[in-house]
Amino acid sequence: MNKVFALVDCNNFYASCEKLFRPDLASKAVVVLSNNDGCVIARSREAKALGISMGVPYFQIKEQIAAHDIVVFSSNYALYADISARVMSTLEQLAPKVEVYSIDEAFLDISGVSACSNLTEFGLSVRKTISDWIGMTVCVGIAPSKTLAKLANHAAKKWHKTAGVVDLTDRNRQRKLMALLPVSEVWGIGGQLTKRLNKIGIYSALQLADAPAKMLRRQFSVVLERTVAELNGESCLALEAIAANKKEIVSSRAFSERITELHLMQQAVAEYVHRACEKLRAQQSRAKQLTVFVRTSPFSDAGRDPFYSNSATAALVLPSDDTRDFLHLAECLLRKIWKDGYRYAKSGVMLADFYDGNTEQFQLFSDSTNPRALPAIAPELVPALSVHEASISYNAPQCKLPLLSDDHSTQNRRPQALMSVIDAINQLSQAKVFFAAKGINQHWAMKRQLLSPAYTTKWAEIPKVGSGSER
DNA sequence: TCTGGGGTCCTAGGACCC
DNA sequence: TCTGGGGTCCTAGGACCC
Numbered sequence: 276m277n278k279v280f281a282l283v284d285c286n287n288f289y290a291s292c293e294k295l296f297r298p299d300l301a302s303k304a305v306v307v308l309s310n311n312d313g314c315v316i317a318r319s320r321e322a323k324a325l326g327i328s329m330g331v332p333y334f335q336i337k338e339q340i341a342a343h344d345i346v347v348f349s350s351n352y353a354l355y356a357d358i359s360a361r362v363m364s365t366l367e368q369l370a371p372k373v374e375v376y377s378i379d380e381a382f383l384d385i386s387g388v389s390a391c392s393n394l395t396e397f398g399l400s401v402r403k404t405i406s407d408w409i410g411m412t413v414c415v416g417i418a419p420s421k422t423l424a425k426l427a428n429h430a431a432k433k434w435h436k437t438a439g440v441v442d443l444t445d446r447n448r449q450r451k452l453m454a455l456l457p458v459s460e461v462w463g464i465g466g467q468l469t470k471r472l473n474k475i476g477i478y479s480a481l482q483l484a485d486a487p488a489k490m491l492r493r494q495f496s497v498v499l500e501r502t503v504a505e506l507n508g509e510s511c512l513a514l515e516a517i518a519a520n521k522k523e524i525v526s527s528r529a530f531s532e533r534i535t536e537l538h539l540m541q542q543a544v545a546e547y548v549h550r551a552c553e554k555l556r557a558q559q560s561r562a563k564q565l566t567v568f569v570r571t572s573p574f575s576d577a578g579r580d581p582f583y584s585n586s587a588t589a590a591l592v593l594p595s596d597d598t599r600d601f602l603h604l605a606e607c608l609l610r611k612i613w614k615d616g617y618r619y620a621k622s623g624v625m626l627a628d629f630y631d632g633n634t635e636q637f638q639l640f641s642d643s644t645n646p647r648a649l650p651a652i653a654p655e656l657v658p659a660l661s662v663h664e665a666s667i668s669y670n671a672p673q674c675k676l677p678l679l680s681d682d683h684s685t686q687n688r689r690p691q692a693l694m695s696v697i698d699a700i701n702q703l704s705q706a707k708v709f710f711a712a713k714g715i716n717q718h719w720a721m722k723r724q725l726l727s728p729a730y731t732t733k734w735a736e737i738p739k740v741g742s743g744s745e746r
Numbered sequence: 747t748c749t750g751g752g753g754t755c756c757t758a759g760g761a762c763c764c
Numbered sequence: 765t766c767t768g769g770g771g772t773c774c775t776a777g778g779a780c781c782c
Binding site: 379380462466467496 | 779782
């Protein structure tokens with residue numbers, strides 16, 4: 276049976292979510308800003324028509340916004356995640372297999388549907404159901420590969436006479452559409468590849484589809500070769516109905532005001548460690564590796580406000596999901612890269628090198644006084660503490676384990692209940708329990724001055740741990 | 747004054763092994 | 765003067781995505 280995919284994508288998702296609870300804004304221009312009210316990241320149809328471009332800094336278009344009476348919102352991820360979950364669970368009722376690809380789009384496997392229903396009619400019924408049940412408008416692209424389904428979706432959005440659904444299962448229709456679209460519209464072709472492809476005379480999607488595969492493989496990569504196969508109707512990218520665990524977890528934010536003092540940066544980094552570890556536990560992984568990075572603004576006048584960016588990485592001896600392990604390590608790493616005299620704009624942490632949370636490799640030569648992982652950092656990184664002292668201050672006060680025991684079975688018996696209890700409390704009531712390291716009055720925390728109310732959720736905050744996909 | 751956040755995959759090159 | 769061949773693993777960096 277031939278594969279058939281449908282790509283369902285919500286129109287102007289964030290802006291549409293904001294309009295959902297504000298019928299008074301139905302025909303008004305609406306834009307949504309990134310974290311910290313920095314850039315425009317979503318625009319309603321009306322805002323696009325007024326020429327507001329994607330990614331433009333808010334401060335640069337304030338006059339335009341006032342002149343055209345555009346309504347502006349800070350991003351409200353709790354709201355968007357909740358609406359997204361409703362759309363996705365509806366799609367799961369309509370199609371046998373669904374892959375949630377991002378907060379506002381999903382691939383459906385509808386192979387076989389054509390046996391009992393016209394594909395365009397199927398698309399229209401999906402559109403109607405999502406509109407009737409949730410109030411969101413979606414477009415549907417249908418094709419024998421994901422890359423072509425993406426292209427079909429693009430066409431459905433671009434041309435209104437399609438009524439929001441394009442069936443691209445026919446080869447002639449595929450070629451007709453590809454001839455009309457620039458190669459940069461193809462999924463997987465970004466700015467750099469567009470430039471290089473243009474140089475060798477490839478401008479349209481069709482020219483790419485007709486280019487010799489061997490040449491592309493040699494001059495570019497297997498990725499491009501696969502894209503071309505997909506454009507020619509050969510499905511290379513399977514539908515992944517079960518979301519895989521993350522292989523790395525990042526938490527980072529720009530500050531609302533510049534940070535110039537180490538103790539404030541320590542708070543911020545502790546906050547990001549806390550969030551990253553929450554996500555890590557939510558997918559039941561343990562991590563070994565931690566990276567901390569800091570940077571000043573890349574947009575400042577370099578003469579007056581010099582640029583600095585640095586990162587440091589270290590690994591625990593054993594993988595862990597305990598926030599305390601990473602707080603300690605992060606503190607050491609931050610001291611390594613911190614330099615006085617800069618105006619820092621952003622920092623963050625990244626967890627990597629993941630292990631299954633349910634299996635654990637014991638150490639062959641375990642140090643019985645050191646039942647848990649000791650950060651593998653050179654002593655010179657921690658001028659105040661020798662490694663020995665670090666291990667003592669690290670383990671002893673925080674866990675009540677028999678410190679002098681050769682019983683290897685105890686080596687990983689650091690109480691895990693603490694983290695579970697903290698996660699459970701914080702799920703019941705957002706951010707009630709936390710480590711003092713992250714500070715109480717976070718003056719540097721992000722600015723969201725135009726936030727809409729928590730219409731559908733208990734907290735107008737970041738999505739609860741484990742709730743759907745984030746973006 | 748003010749410019750987002752979070753991911754994945756691939757490749758090249760170095761280190762190391764026999 | 766002349767210094768092999770083949771393989772794996774890891775990492776950094778680039779490119780892409782939403």
